[in-house]
Amino acid sequence: SSPVSYRSRIPAWWPVAQLPVSLLLVLSRHSVLALRTPGLGEPRGHAPADDSPAHQGRSVAILVVGRLLDFSNTTATAAKTAVLSSTRGLPGGQEATPQDVNPWGSFEEHVLRSIPTSVGHKVDVFLCVGVVLGVVPRMVTGVYKFSVGGQMERLHRCYQEVSASxxxxxxxxxxxxxxxxxxxxxxxxxxxxxIYSRFRMATGISGLTSSHFSWNQCDTSCNVRSEVASGYMNDDMIFVVPKALCGKAFLPGRKAAEWQRRFRTPPDWITMPGWPEGAWTRRLIAAGVLTEPLAITGYPSLSWRNHRGMAIPCGPTPVEKVRCGSRRPMAEVHKNVLTAAWHGA
Structure with missing residues (x-):
């Protein structure tokens, strides 16, 4: 059935269990230039950032895409229990999240307050969910209510709704x-x-820190041990997509599968067959999409395997990845990607 769309009245060592709840942030253009000198949590030796005055004032947006968004602060409802039981994945190896943890509060503090400082104005926030509990916060621009299959299909529908207007x-x-x-x-x-994303796995890349990884963050080694291999696996929890690449990043499932069939493995590339993050990475590479590392630290609180214990120790102070194989500049890694990428329409 067709999704129900409406505007709100008021203007997060082995695969992580997938939670098909996502957020798509739509931001705006910047008027404040930050320092060009990279800090420890920023990539070194990577492609230069685009911060010329001609690119100030960018627009950026936030879409919350998933099955459940709970603003009610309740511990148990029939709707909440049903959704959580189908999104948390297998319970083996679970890590408890304290009851007082507030994901939306951390989102307001570290995203909604920091991004406007960068771009010079407020962001737009959109919710694309099956179930919303409680009162929608005032900063939310719009709400689209629908239920579809996997998280990438849900993300595609959310992007369609927002970009239509x-x-x-x-x-x-x-x-x-x-x-x-x-x-x-x-x-x-x-x-x-x-596009910018954290890495689920990576090696053979220079300038990485713990902030660029979504798993095994605080070790001084990259989480793939090889002196000859190179490459990365895109984490699919959080990523930034520029307008020019939306047609390749926000594909529906059928078209995404077509791109994956055209995938060719880059030279000496790392592979993890069967992982959702691996499928996401293959699709991007097949489409000729290049990735820059995104430095952000945190954990998905509703996943059984949220790796909270891995993320917290080095959260405030990033750890440099001093043992990371051949440690090639990102430009060399991108050459390998383009060598293998299928350049089609």
Whole structure:
């Protein structure tokens, strides 16, 4: 059945269990330039950021895409229990999240307050969910209520709804259950021809820190041990997509599968067959989409395997990945990607 769409009245070592709840942030253009000197939590030796005056004032938006968004502060309802039981994945190896953890509060503090500082004005926030509990916060721009299959299909529908009324320069996808421990990076300095994401796995890349990883963050080694391999696996919880790449990043399931069939493995590339993050990465590479590392620390509070214990120790102070294989500049890694990418329409 067709999704029900409506505007709100008031203007988050082994695979992480998938929670098909995501957030797509739509931001705006910047008027404040940040320092060009990279900090420890920022990539070194990577492609230069696009921060010229000609690119100030970018528009950026937030879409919350998932099955459930709970503003009610209740511990148990029939709707909440049903959704959580189908989204948390297998309970083995679960990590408890304290009851007082507030994902939306961390989102307000580290995303909604930090991004306007970068781009110079407020962001637009959209919710695309099956169930909303409680009162929708005042900063939410719009709500679209629908239920579809997997998280990528849900993300595609959300992007369609938002872009039908307005186009944004950048779209940031994130999960509403994600607990942010650090501020979101400066969107004003991001390139308009790359997507930005954390890495589920990576090796053979220079300039990485714990903030660029979604798993095994605080170790001084990259989480793939190889002296010859290189490459990355895109984390699918949080990523930034510029307008020019939306047609390749926000594909429906059928078209995404077609891109994956065209995938060719880049030279010496790392592979993890069967992982959702691996499928997401293959689709991007097959479409010729290049990725820059995104520095953000946190964990998905509603996943059984949320890796909270891994993320917290080095959250405030990033750990540099000093043992990361061949440690090639990102430009060399991108050459490998383009060598293998299928350049089609």
């Amino acid at each position: 307005r186009s944004y320069d950048f779209y940031i996808r994130t999960r509403p259950d994600f607990v942010y421990l650090t501020d979101f990076p400066a969107v004003a300095h991001m390139r308009a021809d790359r």
